[in-house]
Amino acid sequence: MLEKEYYPQQIEKKWCEVWDKTNPYKVESNSSKENFYALSMLPYPSGKLHMGHVRNYTITDVIARFKSAKGFNVLHPMGWDSFGMPAENAAIQHGANPETWTLENISYMKSQLKKLGLSVDWDREVTTCLPDYYKWTQWLFLQLYKKGLAYKKTAPVNWCEKCSTVLANEQVIEGKCWRCDSEVTKKNLSQWFFKITQYSEELLKDLEKLKGWGDNVKTMQKNWIGKSQGAILKFKVKEIPDMEIPVYTTRPDTAFGITYLVVAPEYPDIEKLTSPEQKKAVEEYRENAKKLSEIERLSTQRIKTGVPLGYHFINPFTGRECPIWVADYALVDYGTGAVMAVPYHDERDFDFAKKYNLPMIQVIDGEGFVEGKCYAEHGTLVNSGQFDGLDFENAKKQITDFAVKNGFGEFKTQYRLRDWLISRQRYWGAPIPIVYCPHCGEVALEEKDLPVLLPKDVDFSVVGKSPLETSESFRYTTCPKCGAKATRDMDTMDTFVCSSWYYLRYVDAKNDKECFNRDLINRWMPVNQYVGGIEHAILHLLYSRFFIKALRDCKLLDFDEPFENLLTQGMVLKDGSKMSKSKGNTVDPDDIYKNYGADTARLFILSDSPPARDFDWTDAGVEGCYKFLCRVYRLFSKYQDKINLNYNYDIKNLDKKHENLVREVHIAIKNVTRDIENEFQFNTVISRYRELTNSIYEYIKDENTINYDVLSFALLTLLKLMSPVCVFMAEEIYSALGAKQSIHKEKWCEYDENLAKSSSITLIVQINGKIKDKIEAPQDLANKELEELAKNSAKVKEAIQDKTIVKTIVVPNKLVNIVVR
RNA sequence: GCCCUGGUGGUGGAAUCGGUAGACACGUCGGACUUAAAAUCCGAUGAGGCUAAUAACUUCGUGCCAGUUCAAGUCUGGCCCAGGGCACCA
Numbered sequence: 001m002l003e004k005e006y007y008p009q010q011i012e013k014k015w016c017e018v019w020d021k022t023n024p025y026k027v028e029s030n031s032s033k034e035n036f037y038a039l040s041m042l043p044y045p046s047g048k049l050h051m052g053h054v055r056n057y058t059i060t061d062v063i064a065r066f067k068s069a070k071g072f073n074v075l076h077p078m079g080w081d082s083f084g085m086p087a088e089n090a091a092i093q094h095g096a097n098p099e100t101w102t103l104e105n106i107s108y109m110k111s112q113l114k115k116l117g118l119s120v121d122w123d124r125e126v127t128t129c130l131p132d133y134y135k136w137t138q139w140l141f142l143q144l145y146k147k148g149l150a151y152k153k154t155a156p157v158n159w160c161e162k163c164s165t166v167l168a169n170e171q172v173i174e175g176k177c178w179r180c181d182s183e184v185t186k187k188n189l190s191q192w193f194f195k196i197t198q199y200s201e202e203l204l205k206d207l208e209k210l211k212g213w214g215d216n217v218k219t220m221q222k223n224w225i226g227k228s229q230g231a232i233l234k235f236k237v238k239e240i241p242d243m244e245i246p247v248y249t250t251r252p253d254t255a256f257g258i259t260y261l262v263v264a265p266e267y268p269d270i271e272k273l274t275s276p277e278q279k280k281a282v283e284e285y286r287e288n289a290k291k292l293s294e295i296e297r298l299s300t301q302r303i304k305t306g307v308p309l310g311y312h313f314i315n316p317f318t319g320r321e322c323p324i325w326v327a328d329y330a331l332v333d334y335g336t337g338a339v340m341a342v343p344y345h346d347e348r349d350f351d352f353a354k355k356y357n358l359p360m361i362q363v364i365d366g367e368g369f370v371e372g373k374c375y376a377e378h379g380t381l382v383n384s385g386q387f388d389g390l391d392f393e394n395a396k397k398q399i400t401d402f403a404v405k406n407g408f409g410e411f412k413t414q415y416r417l418r419d420w421l422i423s424r425q426r427y428w429g430a431p432i433p434i435v436y437c438p439h440c441g442e443v444a445l446e447e448k449d450l451p452v453l454l455p456k457d458v459d460f461s462v463v464g465k466s467p468l469e470t471s472e473s474f475r476y477t478t479c480p481k482c483g484a485k486a487t488r489d490m491d492t493m494d495t496f497v498c499s500s501w502y503y504l505r506y507v508d509a510k511n512d513k514e515c516f517n518r519d520l521i522n523r524w525m526p527v528n529q530y531v532g533g534i535e536h537a538i539l540h541l542l543y544s545r546f547f548i549k550a551l552r553d554c555k556l557l558d559f560d561e562p563f564e565n566l567l568t569q570g571m572v573l574k575d576g577s578k579m580s581k582s583k584g585n586t587v588d589p590d591d592i593y594k595n596y597g598a599d600t601a602r603l604f605i606l607s608d609s610p611p612a613r614d615f616d617w618t619d620a621g622v623e624g625c626y627k628f629l630c631r632v633y634r635l636f637s638k639y640q641d642k643i644n645l646n647y648n649y650d651i652k653n654l655d656k657k658h659e660n661l662v663r664e665v666h667i668a669i670k671n672v673t674r675d676i677e678n679e680f681q682f683n684t685v686i687s688r689y690r691e692l693t694n695s696i697y698e699y700i701k702d703e704n705t706i707n708y709d710v711l712s713f714a715l716l717t718l719l720k721l722m723s724p725v726c727v728f729m730a731e732e733i734y735s736a737l738g739a740k741q742s743i744h745k746e747k748w749c750e751y752d753e754n755l756a757k758s759s760s761i762t763l764i765v766q767i768n769g770k771i772k773d774k775i776e777a778p779q780d781l782a783n784k785e786l787e788e789l790a791k792n793s794a795k796v797k798e799a800i801q802d803k804t805i806v807k808t809i810v811v812p813n814k815l816v817n818i819v820v821r
Numbered sequence: 822g823c824c825c826u827g828g829u830g831g832u833g834g835a836a837u838c839g840g841u842a843g844a845c846a847c848g849u850c851g852g853a854c855u856u857a858a859a860a861u862c863c864g865a866u867g868a869g870g871c872u873a874a875u876a877a878c879u880u881c882g883u884g885c886c887a888g889u890u891c892a893a894g895u896c897u898g899g900c901c902c903a904g905g906g907c908a909c910c911a
C-alpha cells in the first residue's frame with residue numbers, strides 16, 4: 001500500500017537497506033548482452049560529498065540505468081582516489097594518521113553515495129591508497145621502467161615551498177601550485193619522469209579519433225602538446241672555432257634579418273661563450289634571473305633585460321658577424337635554449353633591440369608594413385639575396401634546404417609537452433619501487449618484492465622535507481641483485497599516476513595474481529561513457545591517454561585510447577558563483593536528503609540546465625522538484641487500486657479522449673528516449689515527465705470517463721520513464737502495485753511511430769512569410785489539399801484580395817506559405 | 822595576442838532537417854478551497870500600439886551590422902560582449 005502523501009525519507013531508508021544487502025547491480029563479465037562501461041571520475045575522499053559529486057554521479061547513474069534498461073550489460077563502478085596532500089595536511093594538523101583520516105572519510109562518503117541510490121557494483125570498489133591497489137601502481141611503474149619510459153634525471157623542476165614537493169608542468173597554473181596557489185620556484189633536483197613526450201605525435205594525432213569528445217577539451221590538449229614545425233639552424237662562434245650554437249625557429253624565412261642571438265641564463269655552455277671581460281656582468285645577470293619567481297619571469301608585461309656575452313657568431317647566410325647575448329626571455333627547456341633574433345619581424349626581439357640599441361634589418365615586406373615598426377606577419381622576402389621575392393612557405397622550405405645542404409641546419413618538429421615529473425617528496429603516495437645499491441647502482445625491485453609498503457614509524461611534524469624521510473625502517477633495505485645494504489628511493493609517486501589506470505582495475509578488481517586480465521580488459525575497454533569535470537581536461541585525461549598507449553606498447557592491452565565518449569559536466573553554482581567553503585555558499589547533500597530525499601536532489605540537479613553547462617542551485621528549484629514528485633506520487637496513491645499491471649486495450653475501440661492520452665504517452669516515450677540518447681539532455685527529459693504528468697491530470701479531471709487500462713498504461717509508462725532518475729520512488733511505487741521484479745530490471749519502454757504523433761495537426765498559413773491563420777487539419781493530407789485548405793481560409797482571402805499569387809510553398813503536416821505581390 | 826565555448830522574456834532554459842520563437846519550470850499577479858494560513862487545484866504572464874476590453878486586430882522582438890531564402894534563433898560574411906584554456910614556446 002502506498003501512503004496518501006509522499007514521505008521520501010521512509011521510502012529511501014527502506015530501499016537503501018534492501019539494495020545494500022543484495023548488491024543488485026553486480027555485473028558479470030561473461031554476459032551474452034553487449035557490454036557498456038559507464039564511468040565517473042573517481043572522487044578524492046576529502047570528507048564529505050559536495051554538489052559537484054552529486055551532479056557527476058547522478059548523470060553517470062542515469063546513463064548506466066538507461067543503458068541497462070536498453071539491454072546492455074552495464075559496468076558502473078566507483079572508487080577512491082585516496083592518496084594525496086590533504087590527508088597528509090590533516091595528519092599534521094590533527095595528529096591523525098593519513099590512512100585513518102582517509103579511510104574514515106571514505107566510509108562516510110560511501111554511505112552518502114549509497115543514499116544517493118547509485119546503481120554501482122560495490123564489489124568492484126577500488127581504493128588507490130590500499131596495498132592491494134598500489135602494489136599494481138608500483139608494478140606498472142616497473143613495466144614502464146623496463147620499457148625505458150620511466151627514467152631519472154637531474155633537471156630544473158617546479159618546486160612548491162608550501163607543499164615542499166616538486167610539481168609536474170601540468171600542475172603549475174599561471175606560475176602557481178594547483179593545490180595551494182602559492183608561487184612556484186625552480187629547483188635543480190634528480191627526479192623520476194615518465195616519457196610522455198615519446199607519444200607527443202600520437203597523443204596529438206589520436207585526438208581526431210575521439211569523436212565523442214568535446215572540441216574544448218581536444219583543443220586544450222592540442223594546445224598543451226603544442227606542435228610546431230620549423231628548423232634548427234646552427235651558428236659558428238667566431239671566437240671559438242669548433243663551437244656551434246643551434247637555435248630552433250619557425251621563421252627560417254627571416255634568417256637574413258638576424259642581428260643577434262640570445263641564450264637562456266641556464267644555457268649549459270654559457271660560461272664557455274662568455275668573454276673574460278663580460279664574465280662578471282654575465283654571472284651577476286644569471287644570479288638575478290635565478291632569484292626571480294616563475295610568475296615574474298614569465299610575465300609578458302615585464303621589460304626585457306639581458307647582457308652581452310662578449311663573443312660573436314657568424315650568420316652563414318650573410319656572413320655578418322653579430323653579438324651573442326644572455327636574456328631571460330629565452331627559455332632553457334624549449335627548443336635548444338637559444339634563440340636567433342630578428343628584431344624587425346618579431347615583437348620580443350623588437351622590444352629587446354630597441355632597448356639595447358641593436359641593429360634591425362628588414363627582410364620581409366607585405367601588406368601593412370610600416371617603416372620602423374615591427375612586422376611579424378608572413379610576407380615576401382626582401383634583402384635576402386637569392387631568396388628575394390619568395391613567399392613564406394617557399395622561403396621557409398628553400399632556406400632550410402639551403403642550410404641542410406650546407407651542413408648548418410635541419411628540418412625540425414618541436415612540441416611544447418614536457419616529460420611528466422612523477423616524484424613527490426611526500427609520504428602519502430605510492431612508494432617508488434627502486435633501491436640504490438653501492439655496488440649495483442639504481443636497481444628496480446622484482447614483482448615478488450611488491451608492494452613496497454608505506455612505513456608506520458613516521459614523524460609528520462617535520463618541516464621542509466618529506467615525512468617519509470624520517471622513517472629509518474623504510475630507508476634501509478637490501479639490494480635485490482647482490483644482497484648488499486642498500487637504500488630505497490624516498491619519494492612517492494604523483495597521485496595522478498594512481499588515477500591514470502584505475503578504470504582498468506575496476507574491470508578485474510579482485511585479481512590478486514595480476515594487475516588485470518588482458519582478455520577482460522579488451523572486452524570492457526575502452527570506457528563507453530566517461531563523465532567528469534572540465535578541470536581534468538589536461539591533467540588526468542592526458543596522463544590516462546599516455547598510460548594506455550604506454551601499456552599497449554608494454555604488450556599489456558590491445559587498444560589505443562581509454563575513453564570513447566567524454567561528457568564534461570559544468571560546475572554547480574549558487575548565487576552566480578562556484579560553490580565553495582570560503583564563499584559560504586555550499587549546500588550539504590545530507591541536508592537535501594533529510595529535507596527532500598535523494599530523488600528530489602537527483603531530479604533537481606538534472607533539471608534546468610543541460611549537463612555540460614553550469615548549473616545554478618536555487619532553493620526554490622529544489623522545492624519545485626519536490627512538489628513535482630509529490631504530485632506524481634499522489635496520482636499513484638489515488639489510483640493504486642485501479643492500476644492494472646497487465647492493462648489491455650484496443651486503440652481502435654477508444655474514444656478521442658483516450659486515444660489522445662495514448663498518443664501523448666507514445667510521444668513521451670519517443671521524446672524521452674531521444675533526449676537521453678542525444679547528448680544526454682536530461683533537462684528536457686524532465687520537462688517531458690512534467691508534460692506527461694500534466695496530460696494525465698487533465699485526463700482524470702472527469703472521474704466518470706476514465707478508462708483504467710489507458711490510465712494504467714500512462715501511469716506505468718511515466719513511472720518507467722522516471723525510474724532512472726527517481727530511483728527510490730519508482731521502486732517503491734512499482735513494488736506497492738504488486739510487481740514481482742524491480743522496476744530497474746524492467747526493459748525500457750517501446751513506442752509505436754504511428755501513435756507517437758497527435759491525431760491532427762495545426763496547419764500554419766502564412767502570406768509572404770507572416771502568419772495569417774492556423775487551421776486544424778488531419779495528419780498526412782496531400783500538398784494539394786493543404787493548399788486548398790489554406791486558400792479557403794477567410795483570413796487569407798481577406799489578406800489577398802486583388803493581389804496576385806506568385807508562388808505557394810507547402811511543407812507537409814506543417815505549413816503553407818502563399819507569396820503574393 | 823592565439824584557441825575554445827556561449828549570448829533567446831524578470832530568471833533557468835526549449836525549439837530535432839531552414840518552417841507557429843519562448844516548450845517545461847522558477848518568479849509574479851489573479852481566482853477557488855479555508856475562520857485564517859500552509860498545502861492543493863484552476864487561470865494569466867515577451868515588449869509596445871489600437872481598444873471600454875484581459876475580445877479582435879496590429880507592429881517590434883533570439884548580442885550588433887550586412888547577406889542568402891518564399892521563410893533565418895538556426896545558414897554565410899563582418900563585428901561586439903561574456904566565460905574558460907594557453908601564452909616571452911622563438
